[in-house]
Amino acid sequence: MSSLHYLFGMRCIHCLEESAVTNEDHVFPDSWYPDTTPPNITKWTAPSCIECNTKLGNDEDFLFSRLALSARPDIPASSGLANRALRIFGVRAKSKDPKELARREKYRLKIVEEINSFCGEHKRIASTVNVSPSHGPAMPIKGEVLERVYRKIIHGCEYIMGSKRYIDPPYELRMFDSASTAAFEEVSQNASPLAPLGPGFEIKRLRSTEDPLSVFYVVTIWDTFRIYALIADPVLMGAATTTSDRDP
Numbered sequence: 679m680s681s682l683h684y685l686f687g688m689r690c691i692h693c694l695e696e697s698a699v700t701n702e703d704h705v706f707p708d709s710w711y712p713d714t715t716p717p718n719i720t721k722w723t724a725p726s727c728i729e730c731n732t733k734l735g736n737d738e739d740f741l742f743s744r745l746a747l748s749a750r751p752d753i754p755a756s757s758g759l760a761n762r763a764l765r766i767f768g769v770r771a772k773s774k775d776p777k778e779l780a781r782r783e784k785y786r787l788k789i790v791e792e793i794n795s796f797c798g799e800h801k802r803i804a805s806t807v808n809v810s811p812s813h814g815p816a817m818p819i820k821g822e823v824l825e826r827v828y829r830k831i832i833h834g835c836e837y838i839m840g841s842k843r844y845i846d847p848p849y850e851l852r853m854f855d856s857a858s859t860a861a862f863e864e865v866s867q868n869a870s871p872l873a874p875l876g877p878g879f880e881i882k883r884l885r886s887t888e889d890p891l892s893v894f895y896v897v898t899i900w901d902t903f904r905i906y907a908l909i910a911d912p913v914l915m916g917a918a919t920t921t922s923d924r925d926p
Contacts, residue, residue, distance in 0.1 A: 690727035691833045691844055692734070697727040705834030706879055707738045712900065713758030715876035722875070724837040734830050737823045742766075743789070744819055748902065754877040755901035825853055832895055832907045839883055840893070845909055849891060854906035862906050865896045877901075889914055 688700045703726035711721065726734070746763035749756035766785065832851055836843050845851050854862065869882040878900055886892035892910035899905070 688725045689844060690730050691724050691837050692726055692730040692830060694844060694846065695727060700725040700727050701731045702726075703731050703734075703834070705831060705838065706875065706899075707735075707742065709742055709762065710738075710759075710878065710899070711876065712754065712756050712878045714754040715878060719874070719876045722834060722838050724834040734826065737827050737830075740823055741819070741827055743785075745900075745903065749900045750902065753901060756878065759900065828853060828905045828907070831897060831905065832909070835881060835883075835895060835897065836893065836909060839881070848911045848913070849909055850912055852908045852910070854908070856906065862894060862896060865894050869896075886910070886914075 689696045690700055691703075702723040705722040705724055708721065711719075743763050743766050746756075746759040749759050751757070751760045829851055832853075833845060836845060856862075865882050865884045869884050875881070880898040880901075882896045884894040886894075889911065892908070892914060895905065895907040895909075897905040897907070
């Protein structure tokens with residue numbers, strides 16, 4: 679989501695188009711910071727056009743209402759987030775407006791329907807292959823929405839940590855679903871966290887020894903979810919080796 683400040687004549691970090699007016703978009707959505715975030719933390723922002731900011735803001739809201747319910751409420755990295763998500767559904771909401779409460783109740787019922795439908799389908803599939811279904815409720819999360827938001831976060835991180843860098847061709851951003859390469863293992867194990875953003879987010883960044891503009895990221899959100907990303911020239915992508923980059 680964006681702040682209320684506007685920037686003029688700048689490029690959007692997402693679509694790379696120059697826009698007459700851009701927003702200062704929060705790299706990590708403002709609502710995603712846990713209650714334990716120190717008040718003196720500077721929340722990162724980067725330029726985003728109005729169109730990209732609006733679309734990605736809707737994606738962030740969609741994800742938060744689901745991911746926050748999966749985060750542990752008893753650890754500093756995600757303190758207060760589950761309650762915040764529940765208020766979206768009207769649980770312990772402070773609003774007294776009947777229309778607003780009705781809107782939240784409608785959203786709550788929609789989420790309940792998603793959970794019941796997903797769990798019922800999971801049990802059906804599990805029974806056909808003679809295995810026990812996993813315990814506890816679950817809900818589906820759209821993979822394309824998750825990837826769009828994760829990509830948005832990495833674009834913002836590189837803008838801040840790469841000295842206002844835009845990921846321009848021939849460089850591309852590639853996402854991974856696990857630490858599938860030795861480079862990511864090295865980032866996870868050896869690189870020190872570089873970003874003082876409070877307990878909710880941990881960012882590790884590693885440069886390639888072959889090309890200093892090729893960068894590996896491991897970003898941990900709420901000590902629960904992890905993003906693995908590589909920024910590189912596709913020609914060099916397969917051959918990149920790494921060394922720790924400890925420059926903020």
